[in-house]
Amino acid sequence: MDKTRIARNATSPRQGAQAIRRALAVLRILAAGREDGVPLAEVIRAIGLTRPTVHRIIHVLIEEGIVERHERTGRYAVGNQVPELALARPRPSRLLIAANPSLQRASTEIGDTLFLTVRTGNDTLCVDRRIGIYPIQVLSIEIGARRPLGVSSAGVAILAAVPAQDARKIVAANEKRFEAYKTDVATVLGEVTAARRLGYGLREIGLVQGTKSISTWIKTPDGRPAAAITVSAVRTRLGPRREQEVAEILLREARSIEQAIGG
Amino acid sequence: MDKTRIARNATSPRQGAQAIRRALAVLRILAAGREDGVPLAEVIRAIGLTRPTVHRIIHVLIEEGIVERHERTGRYAVGNQVPELALARPRPSRLLIAANPSLQRASTEIGDTLFLTVRTGNDTLCVDRRIGIYPIQVLSIEIGARRPLGVSSAGVAILAAVPAQDARKIVAANEKRFEAYKTDVATVLGEVTAARRLGYGLREIGLVQGTKSISTWIKTPDGRPAAAITVSAVRTRLGPRREQEVAEILLREARSIEQAIGG
DNA sequence: CTCGTCTTGTCCATAATATGGACAAGAACG
DNA sequence: CGTTCTTGTCCATATTATGGACAAGACGAG
Known part of the structure; x- marks a missing residue:
């Protein structure tokens, strides 16, 4: 009617x-x-x-x-x-439960710091972190860290998984906030396009000097990206060869988490 | 107008x-x-x-x-x-950290279920729970449970520690909600007065059939009650003699927690 | 000290917003 | 097929929230 x-x-x-x-x-x-x-x-x-x-x-x-x-x-x-x-809700969330075994596996396999990041509105929010066994770990991002979508590799990955038109809208909405992170709309959109081609998000120059991050997106059953898993490490730990390896593990585990929340 | x-x-x-x-x-x-x-x-x-x-x-x-x-x-x-x-805040809260050793001690000493309940507005909110070793435990109240101040023994204890005039205001504000818990303003105010005299909150007829609860209040350094610790058990476990014992332990630990948040 | 430049806080006429009476529509029941 | 629940929507209007202008405090420089 x-x-x-x-x-x-x-x-x-x-x-x-x-x-x-x-x-x-x-x-x-x-x-x-x-x-x-x-x-x-x-x-x-x-x-x-x-x-x-x-x-x-x-x-x-x-x-x-x-x-x-x-x-x-x-x-x-x-x-x-x-x-x-927040206590009114069951804790931990379904995503956290679903992602737990994957993070465990990937963490021992990779050895560098792992993050689970969700999309919330126009932000990314770090909801879980696993510290690896390698002696140098990137610990700058803590659980609860919230940033405009687009400034972290997780944000880029999530934007890459969103329909291009929506991604542009989100990035535009965050324009004012990008300044504080020394980036801009054009740069972010470029990274998003690159991530879409690659199949995963990448940040050669991390938010912390000398670090590099790789992120893969996780979609909900209805096809919308809800989260990302990220590896951050000092740049020298992530040369082209290892980048490929790590990306494959992250892609595998992203699919595994999608299964867990889908079924 | x-x-x-x-x-x-x-x-x-x-x-x-x-x-x-x-x-x-x-x-x-x-x-x-x-x-x-x-x-x-x-x-x-x-x-x-x-x-x-x-x-x-x-x-x-x-x-x-x-x-x-x-x-x-x-x-x-x-x-x-x-x-x-909520992730923007440090977890766990200061109260939870401060109360932890006391709850640990009291739980092993008493053996029945222990609750830590805070006041939030006109409600009580259960924020921590310890299960004792005694085989029959009252588990009806879970972390996150929220009720109008006055319907649980913890609520009565907190109201007893608030200036009488404020307590009356809070109870009046909750009037409409009391129906659902089969109580009313007069009953609650009576229990509050009794608790003030006794030094601790009491509910002979718990929210669950056949249970009894004892609560002591915890005040912040500025003298306002912020929380309560509660023991719930099947009524037969809390005869007059044991009530006295349990109340003393709860009073001791309440003071201990006050020290921990005050210093 | 006085000025300039930060910051946060407040007033109040008025434009814009949120309100709620009345109505609609769907679901469950007898 | 009416009765009595429930949830959802419309829209004129009075109440509410808005923001321009102003105030006041903190800090540093000259």
Whole structure:
């Protein structure tokens, strides 16, 4: 019985909740600041709203216990009521359970640091990490680390698995945030295209000096990429030959995880 | 109709974010439903708003990934983006770390099931559980269980440690929700008064048939109760003599935890 | 010290938003 | 095939959230 319907799928069509959406956008920005949080000015920059609006939203969230302010620094961070609400869900998540054996296998096989990263909105979020046996490990990325889709090899891999048009939209939406990571729309789109051709995501110049990362994407049964597995190592550990080996292991385990969440 | 003269210091005074507050209130109600979630009608009942408003809020939260709808049942539950946001915080929390040795000690000493419960708004939330060695254990309450302050012995204990006036306000605010737990304002206030006299919270008739619970409160350095430790056991295991013993252990450990979070 | 340049916080007229009464439609039951 | 549940939608309008302008505090330089 639907007649003339305005595009329901493109962007969020539901009216009458601007404030709620804005509050959540603020919260996601604060989440990217992890424990240390984010100063107000930076939130304003990232979200593109006016100072009074952002200020009011944050302070209401503080009153509600959703946001905390650090006494020392004045920065705003995710409050302790958020994990309290999270307790309503079963832990660990299905993905974590499904990925566990694969991460175990790949970690012992490869020996370098492994990450499991999910897509959440326009961000990547590291949800699991395995440290390998090789004495030099890249540990810069911790569980909970959140970055704009596109700046990490995991983000590039996930974008490569998204329909090209959607990928472009996501990258465009993250444009403002790329500056902080010293990249830009064109670079990211180039990397995404390369990853699509290669079959896996690659970052020759990692977020940390002298490291290199390889990521493969994991799709849900409906064909949308939900996550990525990544190996990070010092660059010399990942020459062309070993890159090939590692990529094959990651591809194998990505398929294995897809099986586990699909069946 | 300008009767906006509500106490400015007691409850949240900040204006201009009604929708955000409402959305969070909805989310807390959904959190009480844990994995199974809550039907829309029940949310409406619990929150006292109109159907269109609640409906709109929930569906916006779904679009944002904060709420999920279960395909089968049609119930609404906390979505997977909530734990994702929670990853921004250090885990486990300071309280959990501080309480750990006490729970360990008390658990081996007592042998019955132990709970650590925090206050969050007008709710109690179970955040840790230890199973004892005695063969019959009360396992009905799981980590993440959320109930109105006042219906569990932990809630009674926390209310007993709050200034009487505040306790009355909280209980009044929870009035509508008490029905579902077969209690009422008068009963709860009576139990709170009794707990204040005794020095610990007590529930002769537990939420589960034939069980009994004892709870002691834990205050933060600024004197406000933040949590409670509870022992639950089949009633026959907690006669007057043993009640005394158990209460003493719980009181001792409550003080110990207060030390740990205070220093 | 005074100015400049950061930052965060507040006021309030008003435009825009969120509200809820009324209605619709589907499901389960007898 | 009505009754009574449930969830979902519309839209005029009054309540709400908005943001321009201003304030105030912190810090450093001259």
